[in-house]
Amino acid sequence: MSNDAPNPPPVAPKAAREHSPLETLNHSASHVMAAAVKRLFPGAKVTIGPAIDNGFYYDFDVERPFTEEDLVAIEAEMAKDVKADLEFQREEIDRDQAVEMFRGMGESYKVEIIEGIPAGTTITLYRHGDFVDLCRGPHVDRTSRIKAYKLTNVAGAYWRGDERRQMLQRIYGCAFTDKKALDEHLRKIEEAKKRDHRRLGKDLDLFSIDEDIGGGLVLWHPKGALTRYLIEEFWRREHLASGYDLVNSPHIARENLWQTSGHLGWYKENLYNGMDVDGQQYLVKPMNCPFHITMFKNRLRSYRDLPMRWAELGTVYRYERSGVLHGLLRVRGFTQDDAHLFITKDQLNYEIERVTRFCLHILRSFGFVSFKTYLATRPAKFVGEVPAWDEAEAALKRGLDAIGLDYEMDVGGGAFYGPKIDLKLVDALDREWQCSTIQVDFQLPERFQLEYVAPDGSRQRPIMLHRALLGSIERFFAVLLEHYAGALPLWIAPVQAKVLTVSEKSEEFGREVEEQLRAAGVRVEKDLSSDKLGAKIRRAQLEKAPYMLVIGDKEVAARGVSPRSRDGRQAEMMPIDAFVRQVLDESHPSRS
């Protein structure tokens, strides 16, 4: 295994955060939009309107929600400002004056924002035409810079992201310096739609979510289940080879356990109602850790036993609010590729580095090459002692540094029980996906009074690391589908080769080829229908079969196969066993 070999940094170091020209343009476009909205809806109150990853938005407090027609009208109204080529003027103003001014305008949200800024601070305003907005800037110099833009959708959003506060109406849009760039952006959105794992799941017959089963509960169809099996087999093999032990735990446990673990307190909103078993309350598990911990406590542990690395593909159930469910990416029942490491304090550094390397190895095996790493630190609400937190954060930092992984700080983003490393995958469309997480936990060893016997005979408390590499099989599968647009790598493709007969005359040999391939361990299907070859190819192509084996008179005569790959490449005719060798040879994880 190459787990411990140093790996090159997967991503280039990121420059300090600053405003890109496109961000500035988008931000300016949001001002132009706000101006248009104020003209069309004089009663609307403005709030905030930043540039975001792929565009901008602006939140308004309005009498009634915007409609699609409103968006068209607002877009047209914006054109007036763009055409008028207005200048963006920066102004500085005293804080108290600013409060006065916005109060006079009836812009109560702006007043609230400014009142949150310390007294005596100079406030900057940006003005174009008659519209003035509290804003740090920067902006483009003139409205005519906004050559191409589109308002894409409207959505509700809470003021300051707080669901107890006013629901505002958010309009999303995007702006570009020319029409071509806008069209390119819209094309990308179309491309993303084609890759949507929900679409692919249906088209490729991989999985479904049925309302009769329940939202967020996944049915894995034969082909999806086969790929899942292949992923899991690989995962188990790699874990065993990497010093993990595999464990298994049940789906429910007595309420007591969740009382001790603390889930009944701080995780209550995600728990399903319990069930009565012989007068005892049982709960469906939302996490696997208490089971592994209980296993740890099953006997007295020695420092010689540590580190213990226990891994389980553990299926958990968590209540998620109906509005957040999304295909396989956000579900209510899912299988975590979980593991818990019980270690001594001295082992913390090494184990963090080791598990991070292992994580990269696993992810790279699936063909991901680009990652974004975040070090999430102590949140406002936390348990434990500050020195212990600092120590754990330092250990995580050292682990990342030792590997040479570039990372960003996610200040206050840690779990309440410990800091963590979040590793996000960057996919073929440059989107980030949260899958892997490596967390230090001081809390549970404490709550469960975990102990091991140290060399001096004293009882010591171990530290726990929680980690999931793929995150959940469901989410990871979705990311794989979107990354590969459904064309899964050969080693996890549910069907590796499809036998396509040209006519009935080649049917017998077609069956023979299928049987031979299957017997040799190739995942194969046949299409003996009376359709013409073109139709069979088309079907196999849409099914994203890696190899198509056309069987016609020539192949029958030569007792060979002519593989066509899904990228359209046509190989020379070869004997069946040569093709088998080729498939088996190519069917492996990406080298990492």
Next chain:
RNA sequence: GCCAGCGUAGCUCAGUCGGUAGAGCAGCGGUUUCGUAAACCGCAGGUAACGAGUUCGAAUCUCGUCGCUGGCUCCA
């Protein structure tokens, strides 16, 4: 959960002003036996998500419920 939009055949979608449901693909049966992205003919398939209301009459208008989609909040 909240805001908005949507829900018509397995899938993708039409359906005028409220007048009693339609296409393509898929499925099934037949014909065809064909060489690299869709052969032809036929058949079947719908309590219009569900429930109530308005109306002589509802896929169409109204209300409620459920579900989905895009966001918000939360997150593997």
